[in-house]
Amino acid sequence: MGKIIKKEFYEKDTLTVAKNLLGKILCRKMPNGEIYKGKIIEVEAYTQDEPSCHGFGGVTKRNSVMFQSGGVAYVYFTYGMYHCLNIITDKEGFASGVLIRATEPFEGNFKNTNGPAKLCRELNITKELNGCDICNETSGLWIETARKIPAEEIVATERIGIKKAVELPWRFYIKNNKFVSKK
DNA sequence: ACTACGATCCAA
DNA sequence: TGGATCGTAGTA
Numbered sequence: 001m002g003k004i005i006k007k008e009f010y011e012k013d014t015l016t017v018a019k020n021l022l023g024k025i026l027c028r029k030m031p032n033g034e035i036y037k038g039k040i041i042e043v044e045a046y047t048q049d050e051p052s053c054h055g056f057g058g059v060t061k062r063n064s065v066m067f068q069s070g071g072v073a074y075v076y077f078t079y080g081m082y083h084c085l086n087i088i089t090d091k092e093g094f095a096s097g098v099l100i101r102a103t104e105p106f107e108g109n110f111k112n113t114n115g116p117a118k119l120c121r122e123l124n125i126t127k128e129l130n131g132c133d134i135c136n137e138t139s140g141l142w143i144e145t146a147r148k149i150p151a152e153e154i155v156a157t158e159r160i161g162i163k164k165a166v167e168l169p170w171r172f173y174i175k176n177n178k179f180v181s182k183k
Numbered sequence: 184a185c186t187a188c189g190a191t192c193c194a195a
Numbered sequence: 196t197g198g199a200t201c202g203t204a205g206t207a
Binding site for chain 1: 188189190191192
């Protein structure tokens, strides 16, 4: 099957990585040993130079992982009850990452993965995984290679749930996929 | 110490 | 459309 994606894949500009992540296989080994694999079908890009990014105002305790070089997970807690998963991209010192908004499950008995917080709840992704290495399966979280999605199958829209820089078309999803979180 | 708010979700 | 729910960051 697929091989684990290496660090070089993530150490590129965020918009490129975001689109390249579509179709790849998000893999999670649960604390009880159960394995989940699902195709990434919806993402959003965030970078330090636009105000909706958590790293926009500089390093804080919460966002420091965003400033690492690509290939680690940034998991944050929000709305008092939810977690969201980002894949950190680009080079050290520049806050940037890709929010995983939805996957299409194909291995493991999981269903509610069509939303960033639902995905984390279903896969037991919490702050314990914040900063973990996603290029090594011992972390319990990694991504495997798969066919590249051609540009004509990718839809770009405005990002969801933000109030700043709303005009940027930095949300990407695979056309006609029924697991997309919102239209 | 005090306050406002959030890259969400779900019920109604 | 509004409520749940609380860590974080900004202000004092």
